[in-house]
Amino acid sequence: MRALLARLSAIFVAVGLLLTSQVLTAPQRAAAADPGYLMVHFTGEGATNQQMYLSHSTDGVHWDDLDGGGMVLRSTVGTKGVRDPALVRAPGGGKYWIIATDLCIGCGQSWSDAINNGSRNLVVWESTDLVTWSQPWLLNVAGAIPDGRNAWAPEAIWDPETNDYVLYWATNTPLNGATKHRIYYARTSDFRTVTTPRTYIERPGTQEIIDTQIIEVPSGVGNYRYVRASGDGQITLEGSNSILGTWTTLGNLSGIGLTGSQVEGPMWMKFNGSDKWALYLDQYATSGGYMPVLTTDPSDPAAYRKQAAGSYDMGGTKKRHGWILNLTAAEESRVLARWPDTAVSRLQSYNYQDRYVRHANFDVRIDPGVSPAEDARFKVRTGLAGTGTVSFESVNYPGYFLRHSGFDFQLVHNDGTAQFAADASFRQVAGLADSTWSSFQSYNHPDRYIRHYGFQLRLDPITTATGRADATFRVTS
Structure with a gap:
C-alpha cells in the first residue's frame, strides 16, 4: 500500500508540475513595436571580457548581442577591469548610472589578492540618454569599513521613503570572530558621495553572502513589497515591506535543484505587461553563463520553474552577473541606433x-x-x-x-x-x-x-x- 500511495503521489506531483510549467512557459517573441529589455553584463575572464557589454531582447528570454558582441564601455581606472554591473535609472528617467566591481582577475590580480586586499572602490559611469556615457570614476565605498578588504557586486535601488538610493555591495571583513563577505549599504543621491557604510546582511557563523539583488513587487502579488535573492550557499529568497526594514526568510531554490554551489549572480527581470518574472542565475560552476528561472510570485520558492534549454537563447556571448532594464520605446530606439552590428x-x-x-x-x-x-x-x-x-x-x-x-x-x-x-x-x-x-x-x-x-x-x-x-x-x- 505504501508503494502504491508513493506512486500515486509521485504522479499527482508530476501532473501538478507539468501544469505549472505550462503556465510558466517562456513567452514568444514580443511584437516589434513593444519596447524590450537591455542587459548589461561582462562575459568572462581576461582584460577584454571583464568590461561592459550590452544585449537586447524583445521577449526577455531570447537575447541578441549589441554591437556585434563587442565591448561598449571600458574601464580606464582602478584595476582597469569591471564585473557585476548594475544599471540604475533615475525615477524621472533623465539620468542613468552603471556601477560595477573594480576587479580584473588574471590582469595582474589573483582571486586571493581580490579577496584579501582588493579594490575598496566601485567603478561608476553616468549618462543622460543611455547611449553617451561619461568617463568612469572610482567611488570609495569600503574604505570606511574597519579592515574592509574589497568591494564586490554592487546594486542600488531607489528608496521612496528617503528619496535617495540604497547602494549595497559585499565586503570581506573580520568581525565578531569571523572573516567573511557581508553585505553593506550606504545612501547616495549621485553615486559620487555616500553615507557611512553599515552592515546590511550577515549570515550566521562563517557563512558568506556576496550576491544580492532586490526587486519591487506590485501590490496584489505575494505578501511583500520587496523580494531579494542572495547567493549565500543557496539562492535564498527574503521578503520585506521596507528596503531597510525587517526581512523574512522565505526559502531557497534547492527544491528545483539550484544551490549556491552551482549558480550565483541572481538578476531579476519583470516581463512587460504581466505579473511574471525571470530570475536569471549565472551557472558559474559549469562556466555556462546565465539561465532563466521563471515565476509568477517572486516571494514563493515553490513557484519557480527551470526552463528547458531550447526555450531560451542567451546570444553569441556568455552572459555573466549583470542587470536587466525594461526599456521605454524612446530608450530602445536610441540604444539600437547607437549599437548596431557594425563590421x-x-x-x-x-x-x-x-x-x-x-x-x-x-x-x-x-x-x-x-x-x-x-x-x-x-x-x-x-x-x-x-x-x-x-x-x-x-x-x-x-x-x-x-x-x-x-x-x-x-x-x-x-x-x-x-x-x-x-x-x-x-x-x-x-x-x-x-x-x-x-x-x-x-x-x-x-x-x-x-x-x-x-x-x-x-x-x-x-x-x-x-x-x-x-x-x-x-x-x-
Whole structure:
C-alpha cells in the first residue's frame, strides 16, 4: 500500500508540475513595436571580457548581442577591469548610472589578492540618454569599513521613503570572530558621495553572502513589497515591506535543484505587461553563463520553474552577473541606433600599403605590424554629426573616436558636445588618388582631408599629388 500511495503521489506531483510549467512557459517573441529589455553584463575572464557589454531582447528570454558582441564601455581606472554591473535609472528617467566591481582577475590580480586586499572602490559611469556615457570614476565605498578588504557586486535601488538610493555591495571583513563577505549599504543621491557604510546582511557563523539583488513587487502579488535573492550557499529568497526594514526568510531554490554551489549572480527581470518574472542565475560552476528561472510570485520558492534549454537563447556571448532594464520605446530606439552590428574595419594607407591607421597612447598615426592588433581596428559609424558623414570609433576603447583638434588627430572620448561631433565626423568620398579607394573630408573644415604626414595623421588642405596619395585610404577588414 505504501508503494502504491508513493506512486500515486509521485504522479499527482508530476501532473501538478507539468501544469505549472505550462503556465510558466517562456513567452514568444514580443511584437516589434513593444519596447524590450537591455542587459548589461561582462562575459568572462581576461582584460577584454571583464568590461561592459550590452544585449537586447524583445521577449526577455531570447537575447541578441549589441554591437556585434563587442565591448561598449571600458574601464580606464582602478584595476582597469569591471564585473557585476548594475544599471540604475533615475525615477524621472533623465539620468542613468552603471556601477560595477573594480576587479580584473588574471590582469595582474589573483582571486586571493581580490579577496584579501582588493579594490575598496566601485567603478561608476553616468549618462543622460543611455547611449553617451561619461568617463568612469572610482567611488570609495569600503574604505570606511574597519579592515574592509574589497568591494564586490554592487546594486542600488531607489528608496521612496528617503528619496535617495540604497547602494549595497559585499565586503570581506573580520568581525565578531569571523572573516567573511557581508553585505553593506550606504545612501547616495549621485553615486559620487555616500553615507557611512553599515552592515546590511550577515549570515550566521562563517557563512558568506556576496550576491544580492532586490526587486519591487506590485501590490496584489505575494505578501511583500520587496523580494531579494542572495547567493549565500543557496539562492535564498527574503521578503520585506521596507528596503531597510525587517526581512523574512522565505526559502531557497534547492527544491528545483539550484544551490549556491552551482549558480550565483541572481538578476531579476519583470516581463512587460504581466505579473511574471525571470530570475536569471549565472551557472558559474559549469562556466555556462546565465539561465532563466521563471515565476509568477517572486516571494514563493515553490513557484519557480527551470526552463528547458531550447526555450531560451542567451546570444553569441556568455552572459555573466549583470542587470536587466525594461526599456521605454524612446530608450530602445536610441540604444539600437547607437549599437548596431557594425563590421570591424581597418584603414589601409594607399601609398604605404603595409601601414594602417592606429592609435598609440591615444595619438594617431599609420604603422606596419600593429600590435596589439586592436589598436588598428575601428567601427565606421554613422557620423556623430549626422547622416551623410562617418565617424571612427575604436574597438578596444569604445566611446573613443578619431578627432581632430588644431588639425592634429587623437583618439578622444566622446563628451557628447556638438563641437566633438563636428570634429569627429567626415564625409567619405572617392579617393583623391584612386577613385576605387576612399578619402575623408572634414565635416567642419570641408577644404581639408584626413592625411598622413611623417606617418602622423593630420587634417590638411590637399593641393599636390603627394597630398592626394597621403589622403587616400582603403576601408578593409
